[in-house]
Amino acid sequence: MLAVAAELPSFATGLGATEMRLLELIARYDGFSALGLLHRSWSPENVFGELEIFSLLDGLADGPSPAVTDLERPQSKRSWHARYAASYPRLTEFGEAIIAHQEDFSSYNPIDRWWGGTHLTNDNLWRVAPTLTKP
Secondary structure, eight states: OHHHHTTSOBTTTSOOHHHHHHHHHHHHTTTOOHHHHHHHHOOTTOSSOHHHHHHHHHHHHOSSSOSEEOOOOOOSSOOHHHHHHTOOOEEOHHHHHHHTTOOOHHHHSOOEEEETTEEEETTBOOEEESEEEOO
16 A cells, blocks of 8 residues: 555655656666666566556656656557667656756646546645645
């Protein structure tokens, strides 16, 4: 249950635990493929499966202020496996500031996703830090 709660956006960064772990892995393993990062990020406590983790990674690369760059965009019907094996993501300056807890992803990018039965948007962004904070 704690692992699921940790996926709510952090009060400091606006990102959930898996998104932060992805940014930290990209910073630590510069030059690794996105697929390699996925394998390094796996643990028994993971809340998300492979495709969900890649969806989170896509979200970090999209929007007006991306935290990640150099993620291959789908140009054809390539399999997700081939797409991420060919991608070598890097952090943007904004991504580095998020890791340093100097920026909040949700302040610059739209949030629109579901967490359990709650629709999270910029106007309705429940956060965790270390307690649950309502919008």
